[in-house]
Amino acid sequence: MAENTPTQANEEIDLGVLFDKIKSLVKSVLKGIVNVVQFFWKHKFRLIIVGVIGIAVGLYLAKTAEKIYLNELLIEPNYKSTQYVYDKVNAINKKIESADTIYLQDVFGVNYKKVKGLEIEPVVDVYGLVSESEEIQETFKVLFVENGNTSFFEEDINKINYTQHKIRILVEGEDDNEIISSQFFDYINSNLFYQKQSDVIYKRIEEQLEENELMRKQIDSVIAYVQKKPNSQLTQQGISFSASQEVSELINRKRALFASDFDLLDRLAKEKNVVALVDKTTAIMDRSYNFSFRIIPVVFVLFYCLVFLTKHLVRKLSVYA
Incomplete structure (x- = not known):
C-alpha cells in the first residue's frame, strides 16, 4: 500500500499538468479567434476599401487582358503517321518554350507569337479498337485479366492505336485563330516521307x-x-x-x-492528306485556360492582413530582443 501511494500521486500530478496544458491551449485558440474578429472589426472600413479597389482592378484586367482561346482539330492520321503527329506536337511545344521564332513562324506563320501551347489526346474508342482484329481482341483480353479493369485503354502505349485524335491549339486573343489553325494543319501535312x-x-x-x-x-x-x-x-x-x-x-x-x-x-x-481533318472548331472561350480575376479582391485583402501580421510579429520580436 505504501508503495502505491507515490505512484498514484505522480499520476494525479501528470493528469493535472495535462489538464492545465489543455486549458491553456483552449484559451490561446479562443484568444486568437477574438483577436482576429477584433482585427477585422477595427479595420473594417479599410478592408472594405481594399476589397473595392481589388474588385475595380479585377474588372479592369478582365476587360483589357488578352484571353486564351481554344482551337480544336479532330484528326485521323493516315499511313501509320500517328506517332509522327504526337512527336511533332511535343517538338512544337518545346520550341514554344525555347522561343524558337524561326521554327514557330514556319509552323504558324506571322502570328506565331499568339500561340501559347498545343495539346493532343486520343479519342478513346474501345469498341472500335478491339473490333479491328482477333489478335487485338486476344491481347486486350489478357491485359484485362492482368489489370482487372479497363484503365490500360487510356495508357500512352495505346494512344497510337486509336483512329481519331484531338489537337488543341491555345491562342492568345480572338483574332487570327482560323488562320493559325489552318497553317498548323498544313504544316503537319507537309512531311515529304508520308506525302510520297x-x-x-x-x-x-x-x-x-x-x-x-x-x-x-x-x-x-x-x-x-x-x-x-x-x-x-x-x-x-x-x-x-x-x-x-x-x-x-x-x-x-x-x-x-x-x-x-x-x-x-x-x-x-x-487519305488525300497525311492527316485527315474530321472536324475543326476555332476561337472557343474556355475559362479553364484563363486566369480568374475574381480572386484579385481576395488577394488584396489577404495582402493587407499579411502586412499587419508582419508588423505585429516584428513588434513581438523587438520586445523579446
Whole structure:
C-alpha cells in the first residue's frame, strides 16, 4: 500500500499538468479567434476599401487582358503517321518554350507569337479498337485479366492505336485563330516521307477505280451479248462467259465492283492528306485556360492582413530582443 501511494500521486500530478496544458491551449485558440474578429472589426472600413479597389482592378484586367482561346482539330492520321503527329506536337511545344521564332513562324506563320501551347489526346474508342482484329481482341483480353479493369485503354502505349485524335491549339486573343489553325494543319501535312506514300497509294486507288470501271463495261457488254445469243460463248480479255452462266451472277459481280468503288472513293477522301481533318472548331472561350480575376479582391485583402501580421510579429520580436 505504501508503495502505491507515490505512484498514484505522480499520476494525479501528470493528469493535472495535462489538464492545465489543455486549458491553456483552449484559451490561446479562443484568444486568437477574438483577436482576429477584433482585427477585422477595427479595420473594417479599410478592408472594405481594399476589397473595392481589388474588385475595380479585377474588372479592369478582365476587360483589357488578352484571353486564351481554344482551337480544336479532330484528326485521323493516315499511313501509320500517328506517332509522327504526337512527336511533332511535343517538338512544337518545346520550341514554344525555347522561343524558337524561326521554327514557330514556319509552323504558324506571322502570328506565331499568339500561340501559347498545343495539346493532343486520343479519342478513346474501345469498341472500335478491339473490333479491328482477333489478335487485338486476344491481347486486350489478357491485359484485362492482368489489370482487372479497363484503365490500360487510356495508357500512352495505346494512344497510337486509336483512329481519331484531338489537337488543341491555345491562342492568345480572338483574332487570327482560323488562320493559325489552318497553317498548323498544313504544316503537319507537309512531311515529304508520308506525302510520297500518299501519292503512291492515291495513284494505285485511281488505277483500281479505272479497272473496276472497265470490268463493269465488260460485264454490261457480255450481258447484252448473251441476252441476244443465249446459246453462245464469249471470251474477251481473259474473261469467259457462257449462256449457261446466269445473268444474276454477272449482276452480283457488278454490284461487288460498285461496293469496291465505294470503299476506294472513301479512301480517296480520307487519305488525300497525311492527316485527315474530321472536324475543326476555332476561337472557343474556355475559362479553364484563363486566369480568374475574381480572386484579385481576395488577394488584396489577404495582402493587407499579411502586412499587419508582419508588423505585429516584428513588434513581438523587438520586445523579446
